[in-house]
Amino acid sequence: MTSPTPIRGTMIGTTDLRRTFKTRGGSVEAVAGVDLHVEAGEIFGFLGPNGAGKTTTLRMLATLITPTAGEATVAGADLRRQPQLVRQRIGYVPQGGSTDPAETGRGELVLQGRLYGMTKGAAEARAAEVLATLDLEAAADRGTGTYSGGMRRRLDVGLGIVHQPQVLFLDEPTTGLDPQARARMWQEIERLRELGTTVFLTTHYLEEADALCDRLAIIDLGRIVAEGTSDQLKQRVAGDVVTIGVDGAAASVLSLVESLPFVREASHDAEGGLVRLYVDRGETAVPHLLRSLDAAGLAPTSIALNKPSLDDVFLRQTGRSLREEAA
């Protein structure tokens, strides 16, 4: 396989991209003004809870639905004016799969190649190459209905890269996969980046965004609430996170810790069982905290000190926990 030289510069750029759906109950603004910038050659992650607008954004960028408003450039082509050029240059792997259970893996790949304009011979050669890369040779001539979830998902990715696109959109590539198949998929995605393909993936798994993506955007209710590398985002939360189990006394604990000078920010969860606070230096703050709580006659049931995670970033921006929503 001739690996394409990576292209420098912007691979995807959007300005105020919007999409409204009309439904019987009124209209839903699924994507409410998204500005994105994805560099060529990076793995860009779109992290957000279910219903945040990830799929809708991807379907717009892949020419499947037209934006209600806004502009976008994908792989050097204008989304509105040159959709056919966009289609030629991108690959798209839909969220729920993309294969017919009665067709073989090889059959799907050869057809896909031909739909991208390859001759029969070229499509067959490329199908064999993709099957080998994705370790699907043994199952190549079986119906995809007999594949495991991980195999089917790898084949979906194969279908997206048959024509060696400049950018590959992956909508929740690992949702529903067991940990082993997920690790396998991460490897494939990293290999794509090594070959120079830009990858734009969506996920609602924090670990996936953290481990796999060079840069990410957090999306909630159709809007981007934070963007940057995982480390940049976490630094923005600043300092360490202390979580105190309070067993009902959330309000009094909260008002106490808010009065402490070294606490930057504090909040309690919806059930009132946990108080969360952000401090500059956790290891010195915890003893202070314990003493102050003790002096006020408040006994914590637990106390934990953590480095901020992407969930803290999400929590800070939206007031909700992504981990809880995903569960």
Added chain:
Amino acid sequence: MTANAAIVDEALTAIERTPRMRALRDTWLIFRRSVVLTIRQPVWILFGIMYPVLYLVLFGPLLDKAVGQAGGGVSAYNWFVPGLLIQVALFGSAFVGFGLIAELRYGVVERMRVTPMSRFAMLLGRSLRDVFLLVLQAVLMIALAIPFGLHLNLAGVVVTLGLMALIGLVMAPLSYSAALALKSEDAFAPLVQGIVMPLLLLSGILLPMALAPDWLRFLSSINPLTHAVDAARALFNGDWGNPEIALGVGLTTALAIGAVWIASRAFSRANA
């Protein structure tokens, strides 16, 4: 721009220079895939072959005498078989939307819509598969009916097969359009049943409309399928002077053009 992108763009300009060639090629690709995938399903073989046999063996003898008087013509089977063939054409095409709904659910349609392939080919490739399979079924049925006493007028049979293909090109595209719009079997099934049953009952396929009261005969006369059935019967009897032939074929052709036009719009709409 990189070498890779340049190659892709070159391919694209070649394609855009000849969009007709592209549509033709893509139609062939979709046709072939659809035929293979359909025939691979044992269910199709079962219904495709059992259905004509059952009608001929279990229903034909019943009509043999009854129809002899009212229908006229060379033999009861020359009245009965052409009607059955039109029914095969109707059933073989009206329900094809179910298959498209399954493909929508598998994500196959969305995957194809992201490629630069011709949208028209998505429709035409599948519709031609339906036409091909129903003509295959018809040939089988005709062959089976010969021992029962069907007299063959070869030219008439060939034109009837063409008429069946046209019916396929009316019903399959409409069925696909409905499937694209409704996207669920639960909504699609009652709609198709609600259209196919009256069409069938009012067409005189099962019993001669000569037996019907005036109001029923009027309703029957405004059903395009009635004229297709009458045309097929005239063709099977070699009754070339019968005006129903031109009427049936002409009407069906006009409807096929309309149906393909409507459906190709549904397939090329951006947000389907």
